[in-house]
Each structure stands twice: as structure tokens, then as C-alpha cells.
Amino acid sequence: MPEEIKAGCARPTGGPVGEDPQTAPPAGEGPRKEAKVMVKVGGKAPDFTAPAYLKGKFVQAKLSDYLGKWVVLCFYPGDFTFV
């Protein structure tokens, strides 16, 4: 499902998809404003795209490509952290 992307020196990017531009986090420099939190149980999971490493390939993944399946979305502090 996710599309393969070429590895270049420019870091691939992703981000929220299809949200109200007024609530979008500012792109670019300047002090970062608290982004509006839009998640609650029973509410729609905000769609996003994100570059990913998947079984030997670099791909661009999109949450809404997984509609029809159960998804476990996990965040963690960083690679090589311990637990």
C-alpha cells in the first residue's frame, strides 16, 4: 500500500492531512505554538502522511490507506531508547 520513495539528501517529510488550515501547526521558523489537540475516543483519527522504513524500503505511508483494517499507532521517544 505505501508508495516507495527514493532516498535523497533532502529529508522526506509528512504531516497532518486535510485539517482546517487555521488549526494547522505553523510551517517554518518562529516560536512553535501549541498545536490544537484534536483526538478523543470515539472521534476520527486525524489523517497524516509520514515517511517510513518498511521491510528494507523507504516508503511514504498514509493513515487513511489503512481504512478497513485495525491500526495500532505507536509513538515513542526515540530510536535506541531502552524500553
Next chain:
Amino acid sequence: MSVDSVFVHKMWNDHELSKMVTGGVPFAMLSDGGGRVGSVYGVYDPDAGVEMRGRFLIDPDGVIQGYEVLTPPVGRNVGETFRQIQAFQLIRDSKGTEATPSGWKPGKITLKPGPDLVGKVWEVWKTSMAFD
């Protein structure tokens, strides 16, 4: 998903995780540089520049059925995540006619909420069932 680049994800998978899991991580290791997605999900800490241990269960309609967020030093319990998915799948299959009481796991009784059950849960569900 973390703020690391896909290049670092590859290194972590190839040099460490693949030694824990045969064949390496079988699912997408997502990169969220800048924490833009994590901010929307409420798990990005801009002061630390990293994301908390947030775990979201998203159903086939794209609806969040549950989430859990922990600070970095405490790891998750994957068994509990699977139990919750199994419970949500059962509820979905029953079209909401059943409910899973505290301590439920596959094979244990479910409840069928309705007028007949009001005030009668004690007859069919015991507190010991929350712990076994």
C-alpha cells in the same frame, strides 16, 4: 512513529531490533520530524523535542477506540493492547449488543446490556473475574 529520520529507523532495525525479532520489524517505522503528527495526537513534547509513549487503537472506520500515553521510562504491555483489540473487535462484531466487563479476555463471559440486566450484574459477574 518517532521524530527520528527513516535512516535512523533503518539503522535501529538492522543493528538491534532485527536481533530481537526474526526478519526485523514487519510494520512501518514512521518518521515524524518536527513532531507535527505527534502534536495533533497530543503526544509531542516541544520542550524535550520528542514524543511520549502514546498508543492509539484505530478501528476499520478510522475512529479512535482507545489510547494510552506513558512518559518515556515505562514500557508498554503489549498483551493488554491485544486484549483491548480483541474486546473492541467482539463489540464491533456484536454491533454493540454486547459489552466486555472488567477483566474480560477471550473466552470469558460478556454482558448484554438491557432492561433485564439493570441491578443484576452482581448475579452474573463476580469481582474475582476482574483478577483471574
